[in-house]
Amino acid sequence: MKRILIIGGGIAGPAAALAFAKAGIEAEVFERQPCPADETGVFFTLGSNGLDALATLDLQEAALSHGFPTPAIELRSGTGKSLGISRIGTTRADGTSSQTMRRADLYSVLRDRVITEGIPISYGKELVSVNDSLDGVKATFSDGSSAEGDLLVGCDGVHSRTRTLIDPISPPPVSAGLINYGGFTSGMDVDTEPGTFRMIFGDRAFFGYAMSPDETVWWFVNEPTTATSAASVPTRSDAELRTHLANLFRSDFGPASDLIGAAQDLSRPTLTHLLPHLPRWQRGRLVVIGDAAHAPSPSSGQGASLSIEDALVLAQCVRDLGISSVALEKFESIRRPRVERIVKAAARINSNKAATGTSRRIRDTVLPLILKVSGTRGLEKTYGHHIDWLQTITA
Numbered sequence: 001m002k003r004i005l006i007i008g009g010g011i012a013g014p015a016a017a018l019a020f021a022k023a024g025i026e027a028e029v030f031e032r033q034p035c036p037a038d039e040t041g042v043f044f045t046l047g048s049n050g051l052d053a054l055a056t057l058d059l060q061e062a063a064l065s066h067g068f069p070t071p072a073i074e075l076r077s078g079t080g081k082s083l084g085i086s087r088i089g090t091t092r093a094d095g096t097s098s099q100t101m102r103r104a105d106l107y108s109v110l111r112d113r114v115i116t117e118g119i120p121i122s123y124g125k126e127l128v129s130v131n132d133s134l135d136g137v138k139a140t141f142s143d144g145s146s147a148e149g150d151l152l153v154g155c156d157g158v159h160s161r162t163r164t165l166i167d168p169i170s171p172p173p174v175s176a177g178l179i180n181y182g183g184f185t186s187g188m189d190v191d192t193e194p195g196t197f198r199m200i201f202g203d204r205a206f207f208g209y210a211m212s213p214d215e216t217v218w219w220f221v222n223e224p225t226t227a228t229s230a231a232s233v234p235t236r237s238d239a240e241l242r243t244h245l246a247n248l249f250r251s252d253f254g255p256a257s258d259l260i261g262a263a264q265d266l267s268r269p270t271l272t273h274l275l276p277h278l279p280r281w282q283r284g285r286l287v288v289i290g291d292a293a294h295a296p297s298p299s300s301g302q303g304a305s306l307s308i309e310d311a312l313v314l315a316q317c318v319r320d321l322g323i324s325s326v327a328l329e330k331f332e333s334i335r336r337p338r339v340e341r342i343v344k345a346a347a348r349i350n351s352n353k354a355a356t357g358t359s360r361r362i363r364d365t366v367l368p369l370i371l372k373v374s375g376t377r378g379l380e381k382t383y384g385h386h387i388d389w390l391q392t393i394t395a
Contacts, residue, residue: 002025002150002151002318002323003025003026003027003028003148003149003150003151004016004020004025004026004028004149004150004151004153004318005028005030005139005147005148005149005152005153006027006029006030006152006153006155007030007127007152007153007154007156007161007162008029008030008032008155008157008160008290009029009030009031009033009037009111009123009155010037010107010155010157011103011106011107011110011290011304011307011308012155012289012290012291012292012307012308012311013153013156014029014107014110014111014113014114015053015057015110015307015308015311015312016153016155016289016311016314016315017029017117017119018057018059018110018113018114018311019311019312019314020315021119022056022057022315023315023316023318023319024319025315025318025319027119028119028120028121028122028147028149029119029120029121029122030121030125030127030141030147031122031123031124031125032124032125032126032127033124034123035123036107036111036123037104037107042102042182042183042267043101043102043103043182043218043220044100044103044298044301044303044304045089045098045099045100045197045301046067046098046099046101046304046305047089047098047301047305047382047383048089048090048091048092048096048097048383048384049305049383049384049385049386050302050304050305050306050308050309051064051092051096051098051099052092052385052386053305053308053309053311053312053387054308056312056387056389057113057308057312059109059110059113060096062109063099063105063106063109064096064099066101066102066106066109067099067100067101067105068099068100068194068212068213069096069097069098069099069100070089070097070098070099070100070195070196070197070210071087071091071097071098072085072088072089072196072197073085073086073087073088073197073198073199073208074192074196074197074198074199075200075201076198076199076200076201076253076254078200078202078251078252078253079252079253080253080254083201087379088197088301088383089383090379090380090384098383100197100210100218106304125141125142125145126141126142126143126161127139127140127141127142127156127161127162127165128140128141128142128161129165130152130162130286132152132283132284132285132286136148136149136285137149137150137151137285137286139152150285150323151285151286151318152285152286152287153287153288153289153314154166154286154287154288154289154292154293155289155290155292155307155311156292157291157292157295158173158273158275158291158292158295159273160288160291160292162286162288162292163278163288163292163293165286166280166281166282166283166286166288167279167280167283170278170279170280171275171277171278173273173274173275174273174274174275174276175227175228175229175271175273176272176273176274176297176347177224177225177226177272178206178222178223178224178225178271178272178297179222179223179225179227179233179271179272180220180221180222180269180270180271180272180298181220181221181223181241181266181267182218182219182220182221182266183219183220183259183260183263183264183265183266183267184216184218184219184263184264184265185216185217185259185260185262185263185264186215186216186264187262188217188255188258188259188262190209190211190217190255190259191255192209192210192211193211194210194213194215195210195213196210196211197209197210198210198254200249200252200253200254200256202248202249202252203251203252204223204224204248204249205221205222205223205224205245205248205249206221206222206223207219207221207249207252207254207256208220209256209259219256219259219260219263221245221248221260222299223245223248225271227271228271230270233271234269238266241266241269242260242261242263242266245260246260246261272297272298273295274296274297274343274347275291275294275295275343276340276343276344277340277343278293278294281328281332281336282325282328282329282331282332284325287314287328287331287332289307289310289311289314290303290306290307290310290311291303291307293339294336294340294343295343296339296342296343296346297343297346297347299346300343300345300346302342302346302382306338306342309335309387310335310339312387312389313331313334313335314331316387316389316391316393317330317331317334319393320392320393321393326395327393330393330395341381342382
């Protein structure tokens, strides 16, 4: 029986394990962290295409119980000028649309199903090396232990070790020039209805917020930065961070400063890294999926959704074509055009967030026109995407 070694236990790893199980293929997950990452991350929007992929794994309802619909974004300038509405999902046949949820909740939904299915998860397993041969693949971990299987799938994120084992000269991830912050504020009235995301291009940073059904405001900040590594991000106490973030929006329209000042829950800063183009996704019995292969900016709203899609398509290819170079090449040929189109679009959004001076004025003038003339074709290609699990993959 085939055995898959999955490196990484975040979103992509458990999704891949479940997809392989659905295909009747044994898998085991190996996570670098010493314990489950229940509190990692703040929140994100799972696109309608991501929900569609979760439905194939019979997990859509479980995910929906933790989120709330956010089908569109109202964009404004720092002066309060309305720049238009941007849709971030399509409405599926069952009436569901894109959902905003805590990352930890989606992680728990996937992990709990992995445990229920009896799929092993091992923690404290940092991948060091791989021996790839005609007979199989052997992974060695930093604690001296090892595991053997027929295929190794790297789901180990933007700083993937698997990626460098596939290609030692693979391009490293690059800083997107933005630091991310997030938080939750209760007990404050804001001028939006539950489920409406409002995002503001402020003078010094980008701010987004939405009210959840329990009237807690979920908010985030993207601050332009020249930092290129986590070590170069300024270290601040909670009080200093709160003051710093509130000051970014003192001169801007909207409730940003008040929401930050009153937040009950404030996340630590993270530096956004991108992986726009990876020349090689696979070699021999090794392959990368999710952020390890194509890390889009959070601006795409597609990181988790694309990872779950990858997991399904890879499992289909292995199910129908076996563990072979043909299967891995087919997986890459199906997925690469889609994900790289989305990654490029997200990079353009990032540049708008960091616009200054003349660039900002041009953005505020042109963006409303772009939003008015843009049709639904691109929206449908991104958010209406469906993976037919019953389709037979052919070489």
